[in-house]
Amino acid sequence: MSKVEEFAELRPLLFSIAYRILGSVSEAEDAVQETWLRFEASPTQPTSVKSFLSAVVTRISIDVLRSARVRREEYVGPWFPEPLLADPYEDPERSAELADSVSTAALLLLERLSPLERAVFVLREVFDFGFPEVASAVGRSEDACRQLAVRARRHMSAGSPRFEADRREREELATRFFEALREGDVLGLQQLLAADVSMVGDGGGKAPQLARAVMGADKVARLLAAVFPELARIGLTTEAHEINGQPGAIFRDRDGKVLQTLALDVLDGQIQTIRFVLNPDKLGHVGPVGDAWEVSREFKESRRSANDRARAATSS
Structure with a gap:
């Protein structure tokens, strides 16, 4: 499979990770595009393309979020994430669970987390990445990521949004x-x-x-x-x-x-x-x-x- 085909297959997942970290459709699309450019320019073939691309898009998103938070502090009136019409990460078996994780209420709750906590929570709790993959993605040790995950879960569970199940x-x-x-x-x-x-x-x-x-x-x-x-x-x-x-x-x-x-x-x-x-x-x-x-x-x-x-x- 060529690089183009591998990237196209994983693009929906990369966008879904970036959007949940950033709360912005435009910024998530930019992060995905930058991930492609880095993948295209990479002289080596990673052992796991999924892990490599997920790590790249996560690190880019963390950097973007850190600068975006300054702008959000100066935002006029309430700040909401950009509306997402449909989650492109199409997995029918987990569609309801993923829909709740991308709700406006959930994304506003994620705003309470630090960029690292937010990234760890998204990778671990939403997309079920193993801690070795999470650690590689955010550039921290597995133990540090476990602690970040505990703190993130504590913050999220304190105000976790609930929705009509049916x-x-x-x-x-x-x-x-x-x-x-x-x-x-x-x-x-x-x-x-x-x-x-x-x-x-x-x-x-x-x-x-x-x-x-x-x-x-x-x-x-x-x-x-x-x-x-x-x-x-x-x-x-x-x-x-x-x-x-x-x-x-x-x-x-x-x-x-x-x-x-x-x-x-x-x-x-x-x-x-x-x-x-x-x-x-x-x-x-x-x-x-x-x-x-x-x-x-x-x-x-x-x-x-x-x-x-x-x-x-x-x-x-």
Whole structure:
């Protein structure tokens, strides 16, 4: 098998490792490309191509993450990972387990770990690498990696996200949610939301976003019911799609350009968290990105016109 064929076979795994370490589709793709360049330039053939490439992409990802953390400290508003539409590491027998490990909640929890802890956890706990391979990948002794793994597991288990085990039930709830959203059905939305549900958006200062998280079923339901039917009237469409292994959707403008993604955390038959990603820098891999500011202006104008019509009807 040629180098090109060997790399192509392992590319999905390399991307999956890099994305879980970095939380960025674009940075993960760059890390995979840099791994290929190093593999192509290597004068020797490694004993295990999988171990070699996994080690290279892990080390590159650790370096990128260390510099990215400085930028994230200066980020405007809440920071979420770039939305992943589908995990390319296709293993049907482990698809549910891998989906949970790539959820937004899990990736946010990984942010608590140091870059080394994060890499060790991903390799060991998600992809079941042996400690000799993990040690080679991160450049530490096996004993040091075992200690890193213990610390990482402790941090992760303290806030480990839980999700609805039955995927069909989760998808059915999401279908009901989007139907109620399109209809502006406040009561229907309230029945699907946990009492302490939270709704938060990541715009990075580059798109309209909530000033702060909205908490509670009543407030969230009323805000959604007031906003989304009006957005639909000015051409916004909702395309149901799995986002980071969880139920979600892509929202597009009238030209089909991406405005935002939404992901739902579902547990015990209710929606616990609603997360929007609106930062255009995080949406380019989903498709051509629309102008969310223009849509926001059109939305406000539409609301003003509707209010003017209501006042005119009342006074007549």
